[in-house]
Amino acid sequence: MLTERPITPSTLGxxxxxxxxxxxxxxxxxxxxxxxxxxxxxxxxGVHRKREIKTPAxxxxxxxxxxxxxxxxxxxxxxxxxxxxxSMCNMVCPNxxxxxxxxxxxxxxxxxxxxxxxxxxxxxxxxxxxxxxxQIKFMRISMLTDPALDxxxxxxxxxxxxxRVQSPEESLxxxxxxxxxxxVREIYPLVxxxxxxxxxSPNMWEGLQMGVAYLNEELNMPVRISTGEGGCPxxxxxxxxxxxxxxxxxxxxxxxxxxxxxxxxMKVDPCAIEIKYGQGAKPGDGGLxxxxxxxxxxxxxxxxxxxxxxxxxxxxxxxxxxxxxxAKMIQSMSMAWGFRVPVYPKISASSTSLAxxxxxxxxxxxxxxxxxxxxxxxxxxxxxxxxxxxxxxxxNLRDCYNALVVTGKQNELPLIAGGGIxxxxxxxxxxxxxxxxxxxxxxxxxxVMQAGAGCLGSEKDRCNVxxxxxxxxxxxxxxxxxxxxxxxxxxxxxxxxxxxxxxxEIKKIIAPLGRxxxxxxxxxxxxxxxxxxxxxxxxxxxVV
Amino acid sequence: MCRLFALxxxxxxxxxxxINALNTMKEGHDGSGVGLCLRGLGGRFEEELQGCPIxxxxxxxxxxRRLEQYTMDHGFKSQYSILxxxxxxxxxxxPVRGTYAAIAYKVPRxxxxxxxxxQGQKLVEMRLELRKMGEEDGDIMVFSFWPxxxxxxxVGDPLExxxxxxxxxxxxxxxxxxxxxxxxxxxxxxxxxxxxxxxIEGVASMTNGENTAFIPIKEYLQSRNVTGYSGYQSxxxxxxxxxxxxxxxxxxxxxxxxxxxxxxxxxxxxxHPDREFLATLKRSxxxxxxxxxxxxxxxxxxxxxxxxxxxKKLRPGIVGGKDGIYAFSSEVCGIDAVIPDxxxxxxxxxxxxxxxxxxxxxxxxxxxSQKDQLPRQL
Numbered sequence: 001m002l003t004e005r006p007i008t009p010s011t012l013g014x015x016x017x018x019x020x021x022x023x024x025x026x027x028x029x030x031x032x033x034x035x036x037x038x039x040x041x042x043x044x045x046g047v048h049r050k051r052e053i054k055t056p057a058x059x060x061x062x063x064x065x066x067x068x069x070x071x072x073x074x075x076x077x078x079x080x081x082x083x084x085x086x087s088m089c090n091m092v093c094p095n096x097x098x099x100x101x102x103x104x105x106x107x108x109x110x111x112x113x114x115x116x117x118x119x120x121x122x123x124x125x126x127x128x129x130x131x132x133x134x135q136i137k138f139m140r141i142s143m144l145t146d147p148a149l150d151x152x153x154x155x156x157x158x159x160x161x162x163x164r165v166q167s168p169e170e171s172l173x174x175x176x177x178x179x180x181x182x183x184v185r186e187i188y189p190l191v192x193x194x195x196x197x198x199x200x201s202p203n204m205w206e207g208l209q210m211g212v213a214y215l216n217e218e219l220n221m222p223v224r225i226s227t228g229e230g231g232c233p234x235x236x237x238x239x240x241x242x243x244x245x246x247x248x249x250x251x252x253x254x255x256x257x258x259x260x261x262x263x264x265x266m267k268v269d270p271c272a273i274e275i276k277y278g279q280g281a282k283p284g285d286g287g288l289x290x291x292x293x294x295x296x297x298x299x300x301x302x303x304x305x306x307x308x309x310x311x312x313x314x315x316x317x318x319x320x321x322x323x324x325x326x327a328k329m330i331q332s333m334s335m336a337w338g339f340r341v342p343v344y345p346k347i348s349a350s351s352t353s354l355a356x357x358x359x360x361x362x363x364x365x366x367x368x369x370x371x372x373x374x375x376x377x378x379x380x381x382x383x384x385x386x387x388x389x390x391x392x393x394x395x396n397l398r399d400c401y402n403a404l405v406v407t408g409k410q411n412e413l414p415l416i417a418g419g420g421i422x423x424x425x426x427x428x429x430x431x432x433x434x435x436x437x438x439x440x441x442x443x444x445x446x447x448v449m450q451a452g453a454g455c456l457g458s459e460k461d462r463c464n465v466x467x468x469x470x471x472x473x474x475x476x477x478x479x480x481x482x483x484x485x486x487x488x489x490x491x492x493x494x495x496x497x498x499x500x501x502x503x504x505e506i507k508k509i510i511a512p513l514g515r516x517x518x519x520x521x522x523x524x525x526x527x528x529x530x531x532x533x534x535x536x537x538x539x540x541x542x543v544v
Numbered sequence: 545m546c547r548l549f550a551l552x553x554x555x556x557x558x559x560x561x562x563i564n565a566l567n568t569m570k571e572g573h574d575g576s577g578v579g580l581c582l583r584g585l586g587g588r589f590e591e592e593l594q595g596c597p598i599x600x601x602x603x604x605x606x607x608x609r610r611l612e613q614y615t616m617d618h619g620f621k622s623q624y625s626i627l628x629x630x631x632x633x634x635x636x637x638x639p640v641r642g643t644y645a646a647i648a649y650k651v652p653r654x655x656x657x658x659x660x661x662x663q664g665q666k667l668v669e670m671r672l673e674l675r676k677m678g679e680e681d682g683d684i685m686v687f688s689f690w691p692x693x694x695x696x697x698x699v700g701d702p703l704e705x706x707x708x709x710x711x712x713x714x715x716x717x718x719x720x721x722x723x724x725x726x727x728x729x730x731x732x733x734x735x736x737x738x739x740x741x742x743x744i745e746g747v748a749s750m751t752n753g754e755n756t757a758f759i760p761i762k763e764y765l766q767s768r769n770v771t772g773y774s775g776y777q778s779x780x781x782x783x784x785x786x787x788x789x790x791x792x793x794x795x796x797x798x799x800x801x802x803x804x805x806x807x808x809x810x811x812x813x814x815x816h817p818d819r820e821f822l823a824t825l826k827r828s829x830x831x832x833x834x835x836x837x838x839x840x841x842x843x844x845x846x847x848x849x850x851x852x853x854x855x856k857k858l859r860p861g862i863v864g865g866k867d868g869i870y871a872f873s874s875e876v877c878g879i880d881a882v883i884p885d886x887x888x889x890x891x892x893x894x895x896x897x898x899x900x901x902x903x904x905x906x907x908x909x910x911x912x913s914q915k916d917q918l919p920r921q922l
Contacts, residue, residue: 140756154856157809161827168794171828175821184827186810408767410760411831514756517806517855518833522760 010115012077016108018461019083019100023073027097030071034089034098039470039482042083043098046074073098079112085462088472102460119384121290123466123476124457125281125377125446126387131423132394132534133430139543140526141512149516151507156516158506159222160189160440162272163342163367165412182364183342185271188215188223189519190431190502192495193372193418193443194248194276194346196228197255198289198298198310199379199466201483204453204475207491209236211452212244214496223499224271226443229287229312231255231301237262242270248346249333250276251286252312254302260336269341272367273333277315277325277356278348280376280393280419282385286312290380292469295478326359326366334365342367349373349396349419357400361409368414370443371397375420377446379476380467393419394437398538401438401522411521414440422447423459427498428505436523437538449475451498453491546727546740546752547573548861550841550872551882552849553720554906556586557869559696560712562724565871565878567703572875573727576637577734578702580711581741581748582694584720584847584904588624589648589692596623596648597667599674600687600694602736604642607683611647614674619652626716628709635704641685644709646694646717664745668772675737675775685736688743694719695748697739702726720904721843725750738777742784745772746845749787751780752874753838753859758782764831765789783840786832791844797919798850799912802899804829805840806855808914817917841872847904857896863909864891870902870909 014020021043035043048070055063075083083100090099113120163184166174174181192212197205208225215223222244229250236242237259247270249256278284289298289310299306316325326345333343344367347356353371360366373393378386397417404410417439421430423446431442449455453475456463466476474483510516513526520526528543529535535542547569549562559580566578589598597620603611615622625647634640655663671689678684687695694717698705702724711717725740740750755761758779765773765785770793773785783805790801807826813819837858843849851861851872863872864879866886871879876891890909894900897914 149856155809161830165830166828168789168825168828171824172794175824181824405763405767408764408769410764410767514754514837515835517835518757518830520757520760522763523757525759 010079010112012079012108012112014075014077015103016106017075017077017079017082018103018106018109019085020103021073021075021083021089022099022101024097025070025072027095028072029095029097031094033092033094034073037088037092037472039086039088039465039472040081040084041076042081043073043075043089046072048072079109080115082109084465085460086456086472113383119382121288121380121382121467122386122464123377123379123381124386124464125420125423125459126375127459127461128387129424129459131375131420131430132392133420133433134424134426135529135531135534136429136433136540137528137543138432138436138509138513138526139528139541140523149511149514151504151511154511154516156507158189158503158519159186160414160519160521161185161411162187162224162414162416162441164364165414167408167412180339182367183340185224185342186222187271187441188221189435189441190223190499191246191416191441191443192223192225192448193445194226194228194274195379195445195449196230196248196287196289197232197301198230198293198478199228199476201471201474201477201486202297203483203486203488204449204491205233207453207486207488208448208495209241209245210488210492211495211499213241214492215499216244219496219500221499221503226274229254229276230289230298231258233301234258234262238265238267240267242266243268245270246272246274248274248276250312251314251316252310254304254310254312257303258301263336269337272342272344273337274370275325275329275333275343275345277345278350278372279346279378280348280372280374280390281378282381283348283350283390284314285381285385286314288312288380288467290467290469292467293476293478298478322356322359326356326363330363330365339365344368344370346370346372348376349391349393351391353391353396353400354403357403357413361404361407361413366413368416368440369400370416370418371400373397373417373419375423376418393417393434395537397434397439398437402539404438405522410438411440416441416443418443418445428502428509431502432506432509432520433527436520436527438522438524440519440521448495452495453486546725547874547878548750548752548839548841548872549724549874549878550843550849551722551869552843552847552872552902552906553869555868556584556590556718556720557722558712558718559722559724560706561882562722563702563706563711565873565881566724566726568877568881569726569873569875575701576727577699577739578697578705579725579739579741579750580696581723581743581750581843582696582717582719582721583692583748583843585692585694585716586718586720587716589716593623593648595691596650597689597691598646598648598693599689600646600696601674602641602644602685604683606681607678608643608645610677611674611684614677615649618670620649622647623650624648626714630708632708635700635708638698638700638705638708644696665771668745672772672774690743690746693743693746693748695741695743697736699734699736721847721849723748723750723841723843735777737775740778740780742778742781744784744788745792747784747788747791747842749784749840749842751783751838751840752861753780753854754836755779755782755834755838756836757834761786761832761834768793780838783834783838784842787842787844789832798844798848798901799899799918800825801850802852802897802914804832805834805852806896807833812915816915821918839874849902851894851900853894853896853898855896862891862893863900863902864888865902865906865909867908868906870906872900
């Protein structure tokens with residue numbers, strides 16, 4: 001380094017970065033693919049100068065310097081261009097000559113993520129690998145009087161209900177009097193949670209919808225997908241596939257016009273309407289679609305100008321209290337489809353979840369409650385929200401279920417839990433644990449991206465650039481040059497693959513517990529954990 | 545595995561018949577306990593004490609005194625009682641408990657003005673109160689408090705217990721409908737309250753098997769606000785309460801019971817004549833679906849007796865008999881022991897869709913499949 005080169009407070013060495021590029025000069029063919037594919041321009045072609053001292057064998061001649069230059073890869077040390085560890089460079093390298101390596105010891109980059117006074121925003125979810133759900137064991141396996149069922153041979157009924165289920169007395173009265181029955185859908189308990197059109201690339205969306213349609217129509221699995229806020233493509237709204245879709249509206253009402261205009265032309269009703277009040281990754285915040293991703297198509301669907309950031313307000317602006325929201329929003333949405341479609345709110349897990357639930361139990365039109373825990377993901381949020389805010393899903397869900405048990409309304413108002421399910425890859429085990437803690441269904445987003453489309457994000461702050469439209473896999477980008485990397489057919493295939501394997505795994509969990517003809521919702525006696533406090537809090541067995 | 549045996553007869557018969565039948569099935573149970581439910585009683589209970597609530601249980605001397613005080617305070621007068629305090633050594637494994645009692649009471653003045661539902665509610669409340677009193681000191685154990693009903697439960701070999709308690713000796717203990725189960729509860733600690741059969745307001749049932757959905761069903765029943773949906777020392781007690789809920793709270797025929805605990809698959813329901821009703825029932829009663837391997841035998845207030853199986857039929861069960869007497873048994877040898885001269889070709893083993901009912905007239909075995917049209921329910 002030259003002596004006059006300025007060293008400022010934010011001057012970093014490569015060693016200070018979270019991710020470092022390891023490049024092998026001997027293997028590199030200098031094809032340039034790595035630098036062209038890098039989503040954050042962390043690497044560039046470098047011209048390196050090399051000095052070699054040539055020492056002759058005799059003493060007659062003096063040693064000489066020989067200078068040469070070679071071309072290679074250089075990693076930028078500007079934190080704005082820091083490597084995100086996505087490993088795309090490695091994926092495109094023909095010789096495996098390059099790849100990122102995580103520098104576990106360095107934390108310096110953290111202090112420089114606020115260039116220009118702007119705190120860091122990113123996509124993904126909490127950068128924490130720990131998962132309470134992974135610690136839960138299933139242990140009520142009777143070897144004494146109950147022959148364990150065979151996951152491969154017995155018939156199984158895993159479907160769950162979405163919608164207000166009347167009590168036996170009420171439903172028989174309604175049947176007798178031919179009264180209005182709240183709409184109820186029988187769905188598969190693993191729902192693809194809201195990932196909006198806008199957050200997702202068109203190819204990703206198409207792939208998901210194709211996968212869901214295939215699961216429903218060819219494999220007879222009533223899988224449902226939530227649209228997320230941002231509307232729904234007009235063709236889908238007018239297609240017969242709409243019945244597999246949960247339309248989400250949120251506080252920004254983005255895309256809502258498109259939906260309303262399509263109502264008279266809808267061939268089928270949507271599966272349900274989800275009113276999003278909160279999201280686990282950014283509780284209390286509205287949605288955030290940053291300008292990078294608002295291209296012509298997204299702008300048209302959302303009914304907004306191109307190239308502007310689209311933050312949804314943190315709450316529904318037409319209502320100032322949850323009572324009003326519940327009463328008005330749920331009723332008006334129900335009314336829009338002639339009370340034939342279940343309408344339910346989605347909230348962030350928080351200490352006030354019970355208050356919301358309490359409100360819903362007394363509203364005959366409320367079709368359920370979706371709760372998103374702190375590990376829920378998002379396409380864009382402030383780092384601080386994602387890492388430090390929110391309520392764990394397990395205890396919040398358990399509280400809500402227990403509150404329903406006290407009033408005798410368990411499963412009459414289905415609870416849908418989300419947030420961190422399958423974050424370590426244990427999708428079926430995490431889902432089963434939440435179902436046994438009281439969830440009627442669970443919803444996943446990031447797992448779908450990771451397993452269905454090869455999202456590179458991890459809980460080690462890998463990638464997480466969903467917000468700025470440079471998703472290296474083309475999942476969350478609106479740039480056709482990027483999203484054409486993603487083949488919708490392949491996404492659909494992967495979605496079907498992981499649903500089928502989930503189905504097998506969940507049977508492998510519940511069959512030894514002796515359950516097959518109904519989902520083991522609230523079967524908390526089957527659960528154990530080696531953490532005494534967690535056991536007490538969740539009301540499950542403490543086992544070591 | 546437990547063994548179950550039930551008899552329904554036009555004329556009162558000795559409970560020892562049922563116990564003997566259990567004994568023939570001894571290979572299938574470990575003789576760790578016995579439970580008996582006697583209904584349609586003969587003798588004095590029939591002749592003089594029709595409609596009088598009968599309290600059955602086990603009491604120490606102090607317990608009997610406390611009971612007397614309690615019933616007096618509530619205006620109940622003892623009319624007739626069968627009290628038996630064995631003086632011989634109990635069979636191996638059976639603790640010395642005190643007096644086994646069945647006491648019929650004359651109800652207080654003004655009781656007749658109450659509706660049957662109110663009367664039932666009061667009896668259940670009193671039974672629970674007595675049970676609670678006994679749980680403090682262990683001096684009172686109450687199994688039932690209902691007209692025309694006696695329940696006996698004890699730990700030990702069924703035959704030895706039956707002989708020790710001299711159950712066959714007293715003709716006032718002869719009954720028309722007898723449920724008998726051999727084995728103590730094995731999944732939880734030994735507790736007489738956990739021993740089958742279970743009884744609530746005229747509905748009694750016993751189960752062979754295990755209920756893996758116990759906790760969610762228990763929580764659901766407890767939240768129904770029905771007095772008497774409590775206790776739950778056994779995972780199978782919920783079967784009795786579901787039968788009670790189905791018949792008494794929802795007012796449905798016992799044929800609907802099977803549709804509550806093991807509903808049809810959707811595709812099976814698609815061309816069912818009652819599909820709308822069944823779909824409604826399946827949806828709203830989803831919390832009461834059972835999964836574990838079960839064979840449930842029960843009897844209702846009207847004297848009819850039924851048997852149902854779990855969806856996969858993982859527990860044995862057979863019904864057979866002749867005009868006037870029918871037996872519901874885990875094994876055919878049980879029926880052979882009691883009704884050897886029946887037409888065996890008419891024995892029926894209910895499969896996963898069947899409910900077997902023998903009416904109070906003990907005329908014939910009525911079988912109904914879940915695929916059949918239900919009698920008009922509502």
